[in-house]
Amino acid sequence: MGAANCGAASRSPSSSSSSNSGVTSRSSSRSSNSSRGDPQRSQSPIISPRRCWAKSQTPAPQSWCGQTSLHVPRPFDMVGSSFADDDMVAQSVAPAAHATAQPEPDVSGHGPLSISTRIEYTALPRGRAQDVFGIVTVQADAIMAQTDTEKRQPLDVICVLDVSGSMTGQKLSLVQDAVRFVIGESQPQDRLSIVTFNSSAQRPLRLCCMDGRGKDEATAATLRLTAGGGTCIANGLETALEVAEKRRQRNPVSAILLLTDGQDGSSRQQLPSLVARAQRTGCSLYTFGFGADHDARLLADLAEQAQTPFTFVEDVDQIGAAFAGAVGGLASVAAQRVEVVLDTHATLKAVHTPFSVSREGPRVVVQIPDMLAGERRDVLVELSVAAETGPSDDTLLLQASAKYWNLTASAAAQTPSVEMRLVRQADDEPQPELEPDEEVATQRNRVEVAQALQVATAHGDEGRFDEAQAVLAAHEQRLRSAKRKTAVSESLLVELEDARHRMSSFASWHGGGSAEVRDSMQMHLTHRTTNMSTSSKCTTKKKSSKSMYLTSYQTSWVSKWGA
Numbered sequence: 001m002g003a004a005n006c007g008a009a010s011r012s013p014s015s016s017s018s019s020n021s022g023v024t025s026r027s028s029s030r031s032s033n034s035s036r037g038d039p040q041r042s043q044s045p046i047i048s049p050r051r052c053w054a055k056s057q058t059p060a061p062q063s064w065c066g067q068t069s070l071h072v073p074r075p076f077d078m079v080g081s082s083f084a085d086d087d088m089v090a091q092s093v094a095p096a097a098h099a100t101a102q103p104e105p106d107v108s109g110h111g112p113l114s115i116s117t118r119i120e121y122t123a124l125p126r127g128r129a130q131d132v133f134g135i136v137t138v139q140a141d142a143i144m145a146q147t148d149t150e151k152r153q154p155l156d157v158i159c160v161l162d163v164s165g166s167m168t169g170q171k172l173s174l175v176q177d178a179v180r181f182v183i184g185e186s187q188p189q190d191r192l193s194i195v196t197f198n199s200s201a202q203r204p205l206r207l208c209c210m211d212g213r214g215k216d217e218a219t220a221a222t223l224r225l226t227a228g229g230g231t232c233i234a235n236g237l238e239t240a241l242e243v244a245e246k247r248r249q250r251n252p253v254s255a256i257l258l259l260t261d262g263q264d265g266s267s268r269q270q271l272p273s274l275v276a277r278a279q280r281t282g283c284s285l286y287t288f289g290f291g292a293d294h295d296a297r298l299l300a301d302l303a304e305q306a307q308t309p310f311t312f313v314e315d316v317d318q319i320g321a322a323f324a325g326a327v328g329g330l331a332s333v334a335a336q337r338v339e340v341v342l343d344t345h346a347t348l349k350a351v352h353t354p355f356s357v358s359r360e361g362p363r364v365v366v367q368i369p370d371m372l373a374g375e376r377r378d379v380l381v382e383l384s385v386a387a388e389t390g391p392s393d394d395t396l397l398l399q400a401s402a403k404y405w406n407l408t409a410s411a412a413a414q415t416p417s418v419e420m421r422l423v424r425q426a427d428d429e430p431q432p433e434l435e436p437d438e439e440v441a442t443q444r445n446r447v448e449v450a451q452a453l454q455v456a457t458a459h460g461d462e463g464r465f466d467e468a469q470a471v472l473a474a475h476e477q478r479l480r481s482a483k484r485k486t487a488v489s490e491s492l493l494v495e496l497e498d499a500r501h502r503m504s505s506f507a508s509w510h511g512g513g514s515a516e517v518r519d520s521m522q523m524h525l526t527h528r529t530t531n532m533s534t535s536s537k538c539t540t541k542k543k544s545s546k547s548m549y550l551t552s553y554q555t556s557w558v559s560k561w562g563a
Contacts (some may be wrong), residue, residue: 328557
């Protein structure tokens with residue numbers, strides 16, 4: 001649907017309704033009767049007795065997620081937009097990472113993260129300056145027992161769902177199925193909230209524990225969703241942020257899942273500040289573009305700022321798999337607030353990463369928001385190695401370590417430091433093999449393919465499809481001419497081939513091509529994806545690049561959806 005005016009007054013703070021098209025309660029007659037003769041009351045949403053505790057009464061007893069205590073209603077402010085009515089988290093839940101400065105953690109090799117380095121060439125001739133690439137790899141341990149659900153971290157998930165008029169029919173039904181899947185797979189310690197938006201925003205479901213009663217409440221709210229009206233993403237995201245910011249307590253892992261199928265020309269200026277708020281409150285933000293008509297450029301920009309994947313769901317029946325992979329990833333977060341520290345001893349020309357980078361003298365810090373169990377993140381570095389004239393045969397290029405919040409131990413941790421070195425050989429000695437290290441070459445190809453997709457995307461947005469095709473074709477040729485072929489390089493070739501087909505014309509680019517290429521680009525940049533689905537419009541042989549990033553835990557969740 002077309003964009004609607006995004007006004008601050010268009011949010012409804014806490015409606016037990018799930019409709020944005022005129023249905024404001026379980027019973028419209030009840031709504032009109034309860035507000036009759038009171039103009040002020042007629043503007044307030046109806047709150048079910050279970051969700052409203054009168055201020056004149058004794059404060060409601062507290063209950064915690066995962067316990068079998070009675071579900072007593074929480075205190076709730078019916079005036080304004082206070083969302084401080086979330087269920088209390090389990091008393092045994094570990095705290096999340098803190099944004100404030102923490103004491104220097106102890107160095108240990110027994111945490112969930114490890115770090116390693118590789119250099120493009122392990123040896124270089126002495127007396128010659130040369131630029132080389134290297135990688136610093138952060139690897140998270142895989143979950144030892146994926147069936148042991150007691151070990152995973154509890155989640156706070158806020159689903160922000162587009163219910164504009166274009167979502168009517170099959171789309172809405174599929175989204176309801178996807179949300180019900182998330183509800184069904186949630187544990188009692190998890191908490192879920194639902195925010196809906198069209199031209200305004202509502203909160204059909206408070207942030208409540210997913211025990212038996214909570215799941216019933218969430219399922220009922222999901223089934224009551226109806227579609228109608230325009231599209232204002234900013235209102236939906238603003239309301240979700242109010243839910244996140246006004247929580248009285250927080251589970252260790254928090255996320256906002258934003259899904260839309262529409263165009264919104266009025267929200268773009270507001271969205272960067274909203275993403276920044278999500279980051280400050282400790283919420284990762286995942287965006288899902290549903291169908292071929294959404295604003296892929298806007299959602300991909302959101303994902304880039306949030307440093308998360310952008311998921312394009314071209315075949316609408318795959319939304320459940322995408323949600324499953326995203327929540328499965330969240331359920332397997334092993335570390336948060338990861339700081340990769342590089343102490344350089346050679347000239348650092350470039351750090352190729354989508355994550356925040358800060359420099360102070362020879363020290364460089366790369367900040368990665370989180371790591372999933374079994375996930376790998378590679379930081380590609382470009383170094384300038386000076387000509388070696390001294391007697392030493394060994395050159396230290398950099399030292400690397402990682403500081404992070406260990407969710408399992410609920411404590412700050414630090415990996416042991418590792419070094420990146422190369423050997424300098426005299427001219428009269430046998431010279432090293434000039435074939436580059438395969439792992440470094442793979443990561444260099446990944447970064448360069450992502451960069452080629454970025455450049456081609458900029459051409460496509462301006463309608464310069466010939467230029468876009470030329471950029472992609474040149475990089476394809478570069479990969480094909482490499483002496484050593486790997487499964488990854490073959491997957492990247494298919495990625496480029498599909499992108500060329502997507503940029504063949506205005507119709508193909510704006511009929512899903514822009515979204516598909518942006519999905520792939522963000523996936524390769526962040527080392528993360530949410531699903532293994534291949535679009536039915538893919539004209540090349542089956543793309544397999546998503547298998548490079550989907551973890552085993554995510555795969556298990558996706559398989560549950562398809563079961």
